[in-house]
Amino acid sequence: MSQLDNEMVHCIGCGAQLQSETENKAGFVPSSVLNKPAEELTDIYCKRCFRLRHYNEVSDVELTDDDFLTMLNEISSKDALVVNVIDVFDFNGSLITGMQRFAGKNPLIIVGNKTDLLPKAIGEGRIRQWMTERVEEVGLRPLEVILTSALNKDSIRTLMNKIDKVRKGRDVYIVGSTNVGKSTIINQIINIATDSPDVITTSYFPGTTLGSIEIPLDDGQAIIDTPGIILRANMTNSLSKQDLKKVIPRREIKPVIYQLEEQQAVFLGGLARFDYEKGPGKQGIAFYKSNEVPLHRTKLENADELYENHVGALLTPPGEIDADNPPKLVKHSFVVKQPSDIVVSGLGWVSVHETPAHVSMWAPEDIGVYIRKAII
Numbered sequence: 001m002s003q004l005d006n007e008m009v010h011c012i013g014c015g016a017q018l019q020s021e022t023e024n025k026a027g028f029v030p031s032s033v034l035n036k037p038a039e040e041l042t043d044i045y046c047k048r049c050f051r052l053r054h055y056n057e058v059s060d061v062e063l064t065d066d067d068f069l070t071m072l073n074e075i076s077s078k079d080a081l082v083v084n085v086i087d088v089f090d091f092n093g094s095l096i097t098g099m100q101r102f103a104g105k106n107p108l109i110i111v112g113n114k115t116d117l118l119p120k121a122i123g124e125g126r127i128r129q130w131m132t133e134r135v136e137e138v139g140l141r142p143l144e145v146i147l148t149s150a151l152n153k154d155s156i157r158t159l160m161n162k163i164d165k166v167r168k169g170r171d172v173y174i175v176g177s178t179n180v181g182k183s184t185i186i187n188q189i190i191n192i193a194t195d196s197p198d199v200i201t202t203s204y205f206p207g208t209t210l211g212s213i214e215i216p217l218d219d220g221q222a223i224i225d226t227p228g229i230i231l232r233a234n235m236t237n238s239l240s241k242q243d244l245k246k247v248i249p250r251r252e253i254k255p256v257i258y259q260l261e262e263q264q265a266v267f268l269g270g271l272a273r274f275d276y277e278k279g280p281g282k283q284g285i286a287f288y289k290s291n292e293v294p295l296h297r298t299k300l301e302n303a304d305e306l307y308e309n310h311v312g313a314l315l316t317p318p319g320e321i322d323a324d325n326p327p328k329l330v331k332h333s334f335v336v337k338q339p340s341d342i343v344v345s346g347l348g349w350v351s352v353h354e355t356p357a358h359v360s361m362w363a364p365e366d367i368g369v370y371i372r373k374a375i376i
């Protein structure tokens with residue numbers, strides 16, 4: 001087999017082009033693998049996928065923002081159905097506001113995945129309505145907003161039926177930011193259709209899928225998994241592997257409600273801090289975040305000092321900090337006039353219901369902090 005032919009072979013787990021030159025680059029396999037006859041070069045996993053699948057260890061590889069933009073821009077020139085997956089727990093941290101432009105004239109479906117993470121009490125009807133309003137607010141015009149949990153086969157069956165109804169012989173591109181569950185959803189689709197176990201590599205590390213992966217459909221078209229877009233404002237894209245484990249929720253989040261007085265502050269680990277400065281008086285304020293991110297309440301006047309002395313220890317995650325260059329938090333202030341969530345991209349949100357209230361959220365520099373209409 002010639003070198004040229006080898007260039008056409010991709011890892012079945014992450015879509016990276018296979019190569020045997022550089023061990024710590026995407027798609028590496030030993031040369032003995034690539035030297036096999038062409039007909040045996042199917043269903044091959046690269047070294048990185050092997051380690052992820054067997055040991056849950058990830059090696060870093062570089063994809064530039066340009067690679068993603070090129071890929072997204074290509075979709076608008078195709079005749080395809082575009083399915084944009086969003087994480088309902090991290091709605092603001094996973095929403096790609098320019099998605100309508102990337103979809104071009106193609107029909108768009110929005111999928112709110114990971115519904116199992118939200119407290120059951122919210123109800124799916126309410127989430128769907130809330131999400132429809134929010135995506136329309138940023139100019140997206142989807143045919144439908146569908147909710148799924150990739151862990152729940154019935155919700156994936158419903159999604160498959162919807163896709164079948166609207167795709168009309170087209171290819172289907174599954175797109176979205178990192179870690180929203182694109183590959184897990186496609187694995188479930190394959191599993192339902194063919195009974196095969198998880199083919200595509202998935203993990204809680206953002207940036208698992210590295211190239212497009214085509215899954216053939218009965219009519220000769222394909223479902224195409226794509227690498228997640230890295231949204232720099234999302235905290236999970238800059239956390240250590242240990243911290244990620246704690247910050248990304250894996251089961252239903254249990255909101256913690258504090259009866260806060262004015263001039264009190266609450267730390268979310270050491271990754272963010274919420275200040276209740278002024279309002280109608282004492283009020284119940286709910287914190288939605290991974291159950292493994294602990295909260296610490298303090299008086300506002302003591303908060304700066306507490307952070308300086310205890311970030312990385314009492315205030316954790318972050319688990320490890322660089323003592324010479326300790327992390328800094330930047331303050332974002334809001335006057336809350338209607339029941340609202342103050343969101344930290346990738347981490348969660350704080351729900352303020354009694355208004356008007358003056359509050360602030362502190363988060364690492366460049367991490368997105370937003371105010372939105374309360375989900376609950």
Ligand SMILES: Nc1nc2c(ncn2[C@@H]2O[C@H](COP(=O)(O)OP(=O)(O)OP(=O)(O)O)[C@@H](O)[C@H]2O)c(=O)[nH]1
Pocket residue numbers: 113114115116117148149150151176177178179180181182183184185201202203204205206207208209210226227228229249250251
């Ligand atoms: N709780 C929960 N976890 C999910 C769901 N869907 C996916 N996950 C988990 O979320 C993590 C990311 O899933 P992936 O399928 O790898 O996400 P992706 O969108 O393909 O990510 P990239 O390839 O990095 O862009 C994994 O740990 C999945 O197990 C879901 O519906 N609920």
Ligand SMILES: [Mg+2]
Pocket residue numbers: 182183184201202208209226227228
């Ligand atoms: Mg993926």
